[in-house]
Amino acid sequence: MRGILIPMDDSDRLTDEVAQAIASNRPINIRGGDTKSFLARCATPEAMTLDTRSHSGIVRYEPSELVMTARAGTPMSEVSKVLDAAGQMLPCEPPEFSGSATLGGVVASGLSGPRRPWSGSVRDFVLGCRLITGRGKHLRFGGEVMKNVAGYDMSRLAAGSFGCLGVITEVSIKVLPKPRARRSIVLELAASEAMVELSRWRRTALPITGACYLDGRLHVRLEGGEGSVQSALDRIGGDALDMSFWTALRERELPFFGDPRTLWRLSLPNATPLMSLPGDAALDWGGAQRWLKTSASSTEIRWIAHGAGGHATRYGPPDTTVNPFAPLAEPLVRLHRELKKRLDPHGVFNPGRLYADV
Numbered sequence: 001m002r003g004i005l006i007p008m009d010d011s012d013r014l015t016d017e018v019a020q021a022i023a024s025n026r027p028i029n030i031r032g033g034d035t036k037s038f039l040a041r042c043a044t045p046e047a048m049t050l051d052t053r054s055h056s057g058i059v060r061y062e063p064s065e066l067v068m069t070a071r072a073g074t075p076m077s078e079v080s081k082v083l084d085a086a087g088q089m090l091p092c093e094p095p096e097f098s099g100s101a102t103l104g105g106v107v108a109s110g111l112s113g114p115r116r117p118w119s120g121s122v123r124d125f126v127l128g129c130r131l132i133t134g135r136g137k138h139l140r141f142g143g144e145v146m147k148n149v150a151g152y153d154m155s156r157l158a159a160g161s162f163g164c165l166g167v168i169t170e171v172s173i174k175v176l177p178k179p180r181a182r183r184s185i186v187l188e189l190a191a192s193e194a195m196v197e198l199s200r201w202r203r204t205a206l207p208i209t210g211a212c213y214l215d216g217r218l219h220v221r222l223e224g225g226e227g228s229v230q231s232a233l234d235r236i237g238g239d240a241l242d243m244s245f246w247t248a249l250r251e252r253e254l255p256f257f258g259d260p261r262t263l264w265r266l267s268l269p270n271a272t273p274l275m276s277l278p279g280d281a282a283l284d285w286g287g288a289q290r291w292l293k294t295s296a297s298s299t300e301i302r303w304i305a306h307g308a309g310g311h312a313t314r315y316g317p318p319d320t321t322v323n324p325f326a327p328l329a330e331p332l333v334r335l336h337r338e339l340k341k342r343l344d345p346h347g348v349f350n351p352g353r354l355y356a357d358v
Helices: 011-024 076-085 103-109 152-158 191-203 226-236 244-250 298-307 330-343
Strands: 028-031 048-051 058-062 067-071 126-132 138-142 167-174 181-188 208-214 217-224 262-267 280-284 289-294 311-315
Touching: 011 028, 011 048, 011 126, 011 167, 058 076, 067 076, 067 103, 076 103, 103 167, 126 152, 138 152, 138 167, 181 226, 191 208, 191 217, 191 280, 208 244, 217 226, 217 244, 262 298, 298 311
Parallel strands: 028 048
Antiparallel strands: 058 067, 067 167, 126 138, 126 167, 181 217, 208 217, 208 280, 262 289, 262 311, 280 289
16 A cells, blocks of 8 residues: 555645635635535525535555555545555544545544444544644644654544634544454334343443444444354344345444434533433434434423433534524533634634634
């Protein structure tokens, strides 16, 4: 894989457009594959669109180093294809939305897939990045190895920021080898039984990398060495399940997600027991993430999630009246405002994308 380089460096154009926006005090709507528009407030009407897709390509990739550096506009279909050819993967399993998602969008949104509780989040694998700042400067933060910590915090701040702190132009991300053995099974269990089994398996360190309860069945993915996976299979039992289930879950393509009611994601502590929810639910991440299709109000959903020690996120069309993300406590609002002020002093990057007043 030595020598991979796709020379589509459009960073000068991006930097110039940011400088022009700052000079004219015009907000910027940063867009890659535009696959996360369902998870945000509406863009400011007068905002100019900054499209990152022309700034694409894998800059460096050495499989032996377990690090890939690529430009923000690189489609995830390309990233996955190159990693797959080397027998490697991005462990946090972010949704690719048919490959249209870009690497910059994956980092900016911070969304992770079914493997997240066992492997870590997108933020955990970002080693460094290049960023166009709110002062119109194109700077590099972090590095390409874990021991290089210079600027590492800024790279982590960019993850999940939805472009509110700057324009991500390049990312160095840690990758891992694919597991030697992979098996997927399904068990017919009541929801209460499934939660008990998941709790018991968690204590015994089985090689589980996916656990979803849906439609009266517990779906489990096992990954690791041949011996450990086979031992877990012998212990758990169940029927074989096609691996495509996990891709469909990651991409929200299962029939469950086709329900026309609003989709909510409840993020809860690991040990949260079953609870009564006003709608139809699917338990992901071993129960720590609960997808809910419902017609209930946002106030009711957020009250339920908060009462369980978690928070709720609304997945749906952009709306100016409903914030998709859980409200912040006042101390956190002040922290967000101060951070935004320091990194984007002119307030041009995706204003109001996360919260109306940030």
